[in-house]
Amino acid sequence: xxxxxxxxxxxxxxxxxxxxxxxxxxxxxxxxxxxxxxxxxxxxxxxxxxxxxxxxxxxxxxxxxxxxxxxxxxxxxxxxxxxxxxxxxxxxxxxxxxxxxxxxxxxxxxxxxxxxxxxxxxxxxxxxxxxxxxxxxxxxxxxxxxxxxxxxxxxxxxxxxxxxxxxxxxxxxxxxxxxxxxxxxxxxxxxxxxxxxxxxxxxxxxxxxxxxxxxxx
Amino acid sequence: xxxxxxxxxxxxxxxxxxxxxxxxxxxxxxxxxxxxxxxxxxxxxxxxxxxxxxxxxxxxxxxxxxxxxxxxxxxxxxxxxxxxxxxxxxxxxxxxxxxxxxxxxxxxxxxxxxxxxxxxxxxxxxxxxxxxxxxxxxxxxxxxxxxxxxxxxxxxxxxxxxxxxxxxxxxxxxxxxxxxxxxxxxxxxxxxxxxxxxxxxxxxxxxxxxxxxxxxxxxxxxxxxxxxxxxxxxxxxxxxxxxxxxxxxxxxxxx
Amino acid sequence: xxxxxxxxxxxxxxxxxxxxxxxxxxxxxxxxxxxxxxxxxxxxxxxxxxxxxxx
Numbered sequence: 001x002x003x004x005x006x007x008x009x010x011x012x013x014x015x016x017x018x019x020x021x022x023x024x025x026x027x028x029x030x031x032x033x034x035x036x037x038x039x040x041x042x043x044x045x046x047x048x049x050x051x052x053x054x055x056x057x058x059x060x061x062x063x064x065x066x067x068x069x070x071x072x073x074x075x076x077x078x079x080x081x082x083x084x085x086x087x088x089x090x091x092x093x094x095x096x097x098x099x100x101x102x103x104x105x106x107x108x109x110x111x112x113x114x115x116x117x118x119x120x121x122x123x124x125x126x127x128x129x130x131x132x133x134x135x136x137x138x139x140x141x142x143x144x145x146x147x148x149x150x151x152x153x154x155x156x157x158x159x160x161x162x163x164x165x166x167x168x169x170x171x172x173x174x175x176x177x178x179x180x181x182x183x184x185x186x187x188x189x190x191x192x193x194x195x196x197x198x199x200x201x202x203x204x205x206x207x208x209x210x211x212x213x214x215x216x217x
Numbered sequence: 218x219x220x221x222x223x224x225x226x227x228x229x230x231x232x233x234x235x236x237x238x239x240x241x242x243x244x245x246x247x248x249x250x251x252x253x254x255x256x257x258x259x260x261x262x263x264x265x266x267x268x269x270x271x272x273x274x275x276x277x278x279x280x281x282x283x284x285x286x287x288x289x290x291x292x293x294x295x296x297x298x299x300x301x302x303x304x305x306x307x308x309x310x311x312x313x314x315x316x317x318x319x320x321x322x323x324x325x326x327x328x329x330x331x332x333x334x335x336x337x338x339x340x341x342x343x344x345x346x347x348x349x350x351x352x353x354x355x356x357x358x359x360x361x362x363x364x365x366x367x368x369x370x371x372x373x374x375x376x377x378x379x380x381x382x383x384x385x386x387x388x389x390x391x392x393x394x395x396x397x398x399x400x401x402x403x404x405x406x407x408x409x410x411x412x413x414x415x416x417x418x419x420x421x422x423x424x425x426x427x428x429x430x431x432x433x434x435x436x437x438x439x440x441x442x443x444x445x446x447x448x449x450x451x452x453x454x455x456x457x458x459x460x461x462x463x464x465x466x467x468x469x470x471x472x
Numbered sequence: 473x474x475x476x477x478x479x480x481x482x483x484x485x486x487x488x489x490x491x492x493x494x495x496x497x498x499x500x501x502x503x504x505x506x507x508x509x510x511x512x513x514x515x516x517x518x519x520x521x522x523x524x525x526x527x
Contacts, residue, residue: 168361169393172400214381276476280485337485341478450504460514
């Protein structure tokens with residue numbers, strides 16, 4: 001348990017020390033929302049209708065951007081080797097990194113959703129549902145992202161492939177995530193979203209640790 | 218009296234060792250090819266000359282005879298890759314990566330053909346080339362997963378190490394595919410198109426079943442033949458890599 | 473034979489599948505040949521696998 005918490009603390013400290021990365025992702029998130037009207041027109045009714053899906057896509061793209069950071073720095077400075085042979089199991093370390101990454105990237109995004117809500121003409125209820133949907137769904141996205149990052153950590157330009165690998169598998173989160181905001185069966189969608197996130201969170205430590213191990217050989 | 222105490226290779230060892238594999242698979246290739254060709258010829262005969270048009274959809278039912286086999290193969294080949302992935306990770310079976318690598322492009326082509334034939338079947342039947350219904354969408358997602366796996370293979374320089382990493386991702390994909398299928402079906406019920414789609418196809422009297430089954434057999438044999446040949450080439454490719462390394466080492470040593 | 477009003481779709485479906493299958497077979501056969509040719513070249517140059525070296 002100590003090791004687990006230590007990893008979370010370490011990642012949080014490292015990210016805030018080097019700094020800037022979380023803010024960049026939030027900026028990207030807001031910018032995607034901001035450029036949408038330029039591409040599809042400023043009709044308020046249409047924007048309000050598309051807002052849930054657009055918010056999810058913006059969140060998804062922003063998370064994809066930040067993925068590579070999960071394991072690459074550790075691979076480069078040799079920490080991954082230490083993790084493999086430490087007393088804390090590698091699975092626990094991966095789980096800790098997923099949690100830290102969610103705190104560092106998803107939480108700021110969710111905090112920035114009011115800006116998107118204003119730009120895309122979301123009403124209060126939509127926005128609240130968006131926050132809940134992102135809270136339930138982003139853990140699943142981060143878990144999936146961690147698996148993609150673990151699989152590509154040994155590739156020098158792996159950062160380009162990880163999004164391509166993950167996108168098809170993230171479709172369920174997109175479907176239920178945006179349906180949970182504005183679909184007819186929003187309640188059911190919210191539950192399915194939570195369920196899928198849980199499943200992904202459950203397999204990520206094991207799949208991620210396995211991928212890290214076989215990458216090192 | 219002397220006893221031959223050398224252990225005879227059991228069936229598992231015979232498929233595990235690459236050169237043993239080459240030994241028993243090479244003589245199979247030509248018979249398999251001929252059998253495949255015969256089945257395709259028979260399939261085409263039944264598809265065009267010996268089966269009636271469906272009473273509902275007319276002659277377009279003939280597209281089904283090549284659509285369904287490709288759709289079936291798109292899933293079957295992923296199954297083969299998933300089993301190979303397990304073999305690679307759990308038993309470290311040396312032929313497992315080879316099998317996985319050979320199957321990926323084949324699966325991608327069959328999936329793409331399933332989409333292509335499905336689209337051409339959809340146009341006269343439903344009115345559009347593409348409909349975001351459950352099956353087509355899931356097949357599209359499957360194609361994207363295949364292409365991602367192929368990209369992953371190509372990103373590695375060391376193909377031996379690549380094998381185990383790709384195996385992990387193949388299994389992650391295998392776990393997620395049912396989730397994707399489920400969510401796509403759910404999503405599709407929300408956005409029910411106004412025209413009623415009958416994805417089940419025509420009823421299956423014998424005269425329609427025959428060309429379908431023959432084509433299924435033909436395509437499956439095609440996959441098996443191409444898979445064996447592809448595995449062959451991959452093994453030889455690894456031998457080639459070793460030889461080239463030897464030559465480079467010899468050139469270094471001679472300096 | 474008369475394939476009905478949608479004949480063009482049926483024909484394109486079969487033509488496309490045939491073309492793709494032929495291309496796939498050709499690609500597999502040709503890459504096999506390329507590898508064999510390259511191996512033969514190297515072996516002719518006297519490169520041998522370590523396991524086969526007699527010295």
